[in-house]
Amino acid sequence: MVTIIDRTLTTFNTSGLTDRDLNHFCDLLFTCGVTKIELTPELVDRLSFPASAASLKQWLEGRNFFLTQILSGPLTSDRPGMKEPKALWKLEPNELVEKNIPVSKLNSCHHQKVRITGLEDLMTRDYSEVFKALLNSDIDTLDLCPGNQQHCATAIALEWLLAGGQSISCGFANHHHFPPLEEVLMGLKLNQPDLFTGDLSVLSELRDLYEKLTGQPVGKMKAIIGTDIFKVESGIHVDGVLKNPHTYEPFNPQTVGNQREIVLGKHSGRQSLLYKLNEPELSESTAHIILKQIKSRCTQLGRNLSDRELRTLASEVQNDKPTEIYC
Amino acid sequence: MTNRQKYIVDTTLRDGEQSPGIAFSVREKVTIAKALDALGVSRIEAGTPAMGREECRAFEKIKLACQKAQIIGWNRMNLSDISQSIGCGADIIHVCVPASDLLIREKLRTTRSQVLETLSACAAAIHDEKRELTIGLEDASRADWDFVVLLIETARDLGATTLRFSDTVGIMSPSLCKATISRIPDNIDIEVHMHNDLGMAVANSIQGLRSGAKYADSTLFGIGERAGNCNLEHLLIATQGQLDFGISLDELQWRQADLKSIIYKNKLAYA
Numbered sequence: 237m238v239t240i241i242d243r244t245l246t247t248f249n250t251s252g253l254t255d256r257d258l259n260h261f262c263d264l265l266f267t268c269g270v271t272k273i274e275l276t277p278e279l280v281d282r283l284s285f286p287a288s289a290a291s292l293k294q295w296l297e298g299r300n301f302f303l304t305q306i307l308s309g310p311l312t313s314d315r316p317g318m319k320e321p322k323a324l325w326k327l328e329p330n331e332l333v334e335k336n337i338p339v340s341k342l343n344s345c346h347h348q349k350v351r352i353t354g355l356e357d358l359m360t361r362d363y364s365e366v367f368k369a370l371l372n373s374d375i376d377t378l379d380l381c382p383g384n385q386q387h388c389a390t391a392i393a394l395e396w397l398l399a400g401g402q403s404i405s406c407g408f409a410n411h412h413h414f415p416p417l418e419e420v421l422m423g424l425k426l427n428q429p430d431l432f433t434g435d436l437s438v439l440s441e442l443r444d445l446y447e448k449l450t451g452q453p454v455g456k457m458k459a460i461i462g463t464d465i466f467k468v469e470s471g472i473h474v475d476g477v478l479k480n481p482h483t484y485e486p487f488n489p490q491t492v493g494n495q496r497e498i499v500l501g502k503h504s505g506r507q508s509l510l511y512k513l514n515e516p517e518l519s520e521s522t523a524h525i526i527l528k529q530i531k532s533r534c535t536q537l538g539r540n541l542s543d544r545e546l547r548t549l550a551s552e553v554q555n556d557k558p559t560e561i562y563c
Numbered sequence: 564m565t566n567r568q569k570y571i572v573d574t575t576l577r578d579g580e581q582s583p584g585i586a587f588s589v590r591e592k593v594t595i596a597k598a599l600d601a602l603g604v605s606r607i608e609a610g611t612p613a614m615g616r617e618e619c620r621a622f623e624k625i626k627l628a629c630q631k632a633q634i635i636g637w638n639r640m641n642l643s644d645i646s647q648s649i650g651c652g653a654d655i656i657h658v659c660v661p662a663s664d665l666l667i668r669e670k671l672r673t674t675r676s677q678v679l680e681t682l683s684a685c686a687a688a689i690h691d692e693k694r695e696l697t698i699g700l701e702d703a704s705r706a707d708w709d710f711v712v713l714l715i716e717t718a719r720d721l722g723a724t725t726l727r728f729s730d731t732v733g734i735m736s737p738s739l740c741k742a743t744i745s746r747i748p749d750n751i752d753i754e755v756h757m758h759n760d761l762g763m764a765v766a767n768s769i770q771g772l773r774s775g776a777k778y779a780d781s782t783l784f785g786i787g788e789r790a791g792n793c794n795l796e797h798l799l800i801a802t803q804g805q806l807d808f809g810i811s812l813d814e815l816q817w818r819q820a821d822l823k824s825i826i827y828k829n830k831l832a833y834a
Contacts, residue, residue, distance in 0.1 A: 359737065359766045360773070360805040387797040391737045391766030398738065419762035426761070427736055457582070459733075459762040459790035466789070467583040472639065473788060480669040483702075484788070486732040486760040502586035503614070531617075535586040538828020 238431050239403040240421070241379060242270040245279065246300065247412040248450045255282045257449060262303060262325070264442045265408075269421050269434020272302040274330060274405070283325070300330040332379055339366050342373045349377040351405060356383035356413075358392045367399040381405035381414060389415035394423040397431065408442065409461065411452050418442075418460040418492075426487070436460075440493030466496040469540065471505025474498055478511065499540040502531045512543070513550055526553050567807050569772050571795065572754055572780045573599050574608040575826075576625075577637045578792055579782035584829060591825045592621040593628050595783070598818045600629040603809045606778070608635040612651045613644035622651040635697070640681050642688055649692045656689045657727070658682065659699045662706035662714055675710055679717055686721035699727035699756065704735045704743070715747060725752040725778065730767060733760030733790065740767040744774035754778035757793050759785060764793040765801050772806060783819050784826060795819075 242265050250258070262273055262283070275283075277298055306324050332351040335342075342350075358366060370378060380401055382392040393404045393415040407414035418439055425432045443454050443461045456464040466489040468477050476483035481496060489496050498508055506523050509530075510516055529549055530541060541549070576592055579585065587595065592609065599607050609625045610618050626634050636653030638644040640660050648656050660682055661667050667678055682698070689696045698718040703711055718726050728744065735743070735757070747753055755771030757764040757780070768779040785794030796819060799812045 357801075359769045360802060364738075386765075386801040387794070388763075388766040388769070388801055390762040394761075394763070395737055398736065416762055423736065423761050423763070426734060457786070457789070457791050459759050462790060464583060465760075468788075469583040470581040470788070473581070476666070476670040479672075480665070483666055483670050484732065486734045486789075499583050501583060503581055531586070534584075535588050538586065539584045 237271075237433070238397055238401070238424075239271045239379070240269060240417075241272045241274055241302070241381075241403065241405040242408065242417055243274045243381070243405055243412075243414055244408040244417070244446070245273065245275050247407055247414070248452075250276070250279060250449075253279075253282065253449060257445065258282050261442070261445055261449065264438045264445065265417075266305050267435050267438045268418075268442065269424075269432060269436070270417070272304050274300055275303055276300055280327070295329075297329075302328050302330050304328060332377070334381075339369045342370065342375065345373075345375065348375060350375050351379040351381050353381050354383055355380070355392060356386045356389065358382065359386070359388040363392065363395060364399065367396060367401065371400055377403065379403035379405055384410070384413045384415060389413070390419040390423060393420045394427065397424060398427060408446055409452070409454050410458065411450065416459070422460050422487070422492070436491055437493045460492055463494070466494050467499045467540070468496065469499050469501040469508075470503035471508060474505065474508045474511070478507065500530050500546055501534040501540045504530060512546060522554060526550050529553065567805070569776075569806050569808050570605040570778045571798075571808050571810060572606040572608060572635070572778050573604045573782065573795065574756075574780050574792060575599070575782040575786065577608040577610050577635075578756075578780075578788065579786040579826075580610070581788050582786045582791065585786055585826065587621075587825065589617060589621040589624060593624045594825060595822055596625040596632075596634075597628045598822060600632045602811075602815055602818060604632055605809075606635055606655065607632045608637055608657065608780075609653070611637045611644075612647040612653070613638065619647065619651040622653060626652045626654075633695075638685075640678070640685055642685060645685055645688055649689070649694060653694070655695045655697055657697045657699055658685050658689075659701050660714060661702060662700040662711055662729075663702040664707060664710075665705060666702050679713070682714075682717060683721060686723070690722060696721065696723045697725040697727065697754070698723040699729055699754075701729050702731040703728045704730040704739075705732070708746075715751065719751045723751065725754050727754040727756050727778075727780070728771070728776075729756040730758055731756075733758030733764060735763070735767050737763065737766045737770045741770040741774050744771045744776055747775065749775060752777045754780060756780040758787065759790040759792065759794075762790070764791070765797045768793045768798055769801060769806075772802075783822060786826065 265273055303325055306326050331349045333347040334351045334353055336354040380396045382389045406417035406420050408417045410416050439461050456462045468474050473484045509523055596607055609622055612619050633654040635655040635657050636648030637657050638648050640658055661671055686696055753776040755768055755776045757767040772779055781793040781795035781798055785791040
């Protein structure tokens, strides 16, 4: 198994976080496949630990630390006769020394636990040679945290793991320069399912909580976690998705806690309209008029029509009344 | 390393506009096309003429407004669509061919041999009108490689000038992209069309270009189906000093900023 380190909680001001939200956020990160969560010492006393926060802080000596999961002995579950292990959390100091140096100088590095940062331009170079050099170095623990300034950090992270790298550092969503965690996890799930054991269906819940904690909205089209990525509008794609969703979906929306939705807009065809109105008997000429109005309204508004707006428009066309939709 | 000179095929007005909630008027399409032309984009995929009269009108105006870029009309693999594209004056007639068995079987409900037959008929109609033909392999990343090879040979034999390799659902890794594009014979120009479902459209486009592709497809702000297409600005940032698309990053950034209110009329869509 590879080590997936999440650094999200080091990227924003956590002073306003409630203990409950912090614990829930960490819980969700572990559920989706994170191995270690990097935290600042200030967060120690906010976690649910039986030991005194003061002694833990002293032990950390001001360094960031990792929260990891350990499995305790089996506990009786709700289902009769079934026993499931319960996950417990433990702390360990973050002993990784961050290095942003050329790969050729790695052998002069005297630390045995290293996190390599930078390398953001690796996709325009022979990255497989760089990975070979890294893997052949005599460093015991080598974590990679490539920068995302060139929008290729996910690709670098995934290729690192596919090449044999054992540890990668990421951050949830994209308001930082770390590889987006959700993209790395899905890349790993699709390319190396044997290396992946997480449950990504919690990603939508994690996104909502992240937005609440950071006050930063996640883009609606953001890969893996955007709310709109499974909306289908264009007639060509609706046709395919209604016949077999797999035709135009990289993975099932439920895998990431999302759902597909047929929406109406400028590129909709008759099939989408009949599907949305659930009126298979709608005449061709009426459908044509409704579609024309939809196209015009959506171009004007710059968005799709809601189901309610559609029903209003359809009923007005069918009753031959002029329609108006306001922004 | 292959030739540093590469070219952009911008599909903001076609694949980009297919993004749910994004819709342009004729006037807006012309404004965007003029900006892309001024930037130095070599080919502009201006839309799908089969969508109707309004789309054809946009094409005609775009054709008049653009001075250097070639204008592409995107078509499904059928003669009626192609006739519309020819009719509205597109320089390049692009035919999209479903390449994976999944699309052939589940969407088209046809067979590989029927696909090849229909493609030949489409190519003949395009050549009759003396237009440039380019062929796109839809869902090529999930297609059987032997059939991909057959389609590439067919495209070349049918006189297509460019072959578009599409990662339609954005599932390729950079190493797979590199290995795949490297295997395509170099007797036809290659164009890579990468989607961003796993957040790797820019990296995959770079790998495609480094492995021999001459063209990369992209959109402004990376708009497109689901998680979008390769983001032009990001591609330029990532390849600065490495690949030359003949486009200035600074100019792209200010022109793109000017177009933001047209592309995102609904501000909530952009975050």
